[in-house]
Amino acid sequence: MEMTGARIFVNYLEDEGVEHIWGYPGGAVLPIYDALDTDAKKLNHILVRHEQAAVHAADGYARSTGKPGVVLVTSGPGATNAVTGIATAYMDSIPMVCITGQVPTSMIGLDAFQEIDTVGVTRPIVKHNFLVKDVNDLASTLKKAFHLATTGRPGPVVVDIPKDVQNAKSNYEYPQEVDIRSYLPVTKGHSGQIKKAVEMMLAAKRPILYTGGGVVLGEASAELTEMTHKLGFPITQTLMGLGAFPASDKQSVGMLGMHGTYEANLSMHHSDVIIAIGARFDDRVTGNLEKFCPDAKIIHVDIDPASISKNVVVDIPIVGPVKQVLTEMNAVLDATDQKSDEAALADWWSQIEEWRATNCLRYDTMGEKIKPQAAVEAVWEITKGDAFVASDVGQHQMYAAQYYPFDKPRRWLNSGGLGTMGFGLPAAMGAQMAHPDATVICVTGEGSIQMNIQELSTCLQYGLPVKIICLNNGFLGMVRQWQEFFYERRYSMSYMESLPDFVKLAESYGHVGVRIEDPKTMKEQLAEVFSEENKNRLVFVDILTDQQENVYPMIPAGAGLNEMILV
């Protein structure tokens, strides 16, 4: 059927099964917005208040569902405002398609109004991007974009569509096939390598599983849990991997890395075999590479060959989808006669229990001030550990990771790679849109929340009852912590003066505002926040916390995993 490019776009999204699209109109996408009005049936557009938030919201939707997030913004400033969001998704390998309007093809390169070289600007932060110059290529390009975004190692794909292409006409038919000759992601791990890996695992005396966001992205939680139970090994998860294996399981030794647990980091450091699955040996995980796990042989499973031996040279690389590789590993484990070294494992576990007994996450509970850890723990108790938790970036992010243990994947939404302040609230919106009846929390601080606070307006417009837990210590807490430790307590620009009254601010946006200042009433007040009465209301909880509190344990930059600051 012949129709305009704009209508092809809308009809394509309908046919692709896209439910929600986050965006903000502008001159170069007006034809598409018009087509949304005339042609959209099931497709729901959500109008945000800033393009960055549109991308984070689509990202939160993607992280909480596994489906690609879809964004629509205009040219020039619309595209550049989206850049931070796209980079955030790129660093965490989140499937996303971002459509940007562009000035008409005849004006490209002439410094036209609201023109920017979007393909050039976004090139280093996308899996791939396209400029569609011919309306006849539009549908097939969109098909490629969704295919690239969602397969292999997922990531954001940008499609830049000039305004004249939106207005030009072509025949539309949903393309069933997609062919990209240079793109053939691996669909199966090498069986020989998998056998070798299982042999190495079973021969280990001090093994540990180290798993990351790839297990969540690859929907391999069940397979990972099965294998971990079969092996009886300790398992540590990265910030991005939390929830893929239940934190409440005894075999879990918690998160590793800069603010990981004592038992996780020491188990890594002293291990003789590390089984890395869907993790990428990020610097926040490894600490000083020269001191990293000196005795360990490393097995590394990853869909992306470029992630393997990038930072740490590994002994058995396995390129493949984690779900398939773990399934095959489970089958090999079932079939083999080789037994694991039970005596060595028992010794290893007793050593780990000794480390665990230091109770590294303990904190002072007797003080007059509210401890941020206590606030997060109370939220965990009240929500029975089963909420979707979107986090911003800073101390509160680490407290959420440490004190809100997750038993399910896709519950923990945070900007792990890029560390984007302002991610939390829009990501929570995306998760809430995907799960209208679920409890969705945004754990944030008074610094981060102000980076996208305008979205309180979007939440009202679409009735998104996100619960915002703002750990307000009046400081850019993580900056303050580093200044205390490494800059002789010169708190340069980390103190926030002139904060708004968040309760009144929330109320002025039409929401509920609550302030919590007293540790004695905290639990009661928090219980009310999550009560049936507030089920359909956004509640902004401003919790005034201890200004001096730091995140422990901590591995200082340049130190090894065995050189932790405890309390």
Next chain:
Amino acid sequence: MKHIISMLMENESGALSRVSGLFSARGYNIHALTVAPTEDESLSRLTLVTSGTEQQIEQIVKHLNRLIDVVKVLDLTEGSHIERELMLIKLSATGEMREEYKRLADIFRGDVIDVTATTYTVQMVGQSQKLDAFINALDPALILETVRSGTVGVLRGEKCLHL
């Protein structure tokens, strides 16, 4: 060690900048780079010379393979191969050096392809080291302009880089 990495990529605008952008973003070296169409008009052949540790070169090849516009990648230096570079060099050729430079160009199997009363332009083809050796044999003060194509190469024998 120097590596010659040769690739086939989609003959599309922007493909080259994806390759060069990868090198600058990840801090890899490019000593030389050359790109031109092939017999298949949908493909370009790009050859670049880079250097690094074995681990770095492995990463470079992996990252190149990750680019959607890059169809095939080959590190020519891993196997038996032929490499050539073209140089055009313009020399101040007066007095007794005029005769000397002609002889020198002959020794290096270069051709004088343009002549004026005061200059020679010499064309020379060979491995980069041979072109370097010719330059080193000249008086630097008499070199007016040096234009080099960057190295291109192919595998020896019947093996080819194709789809």
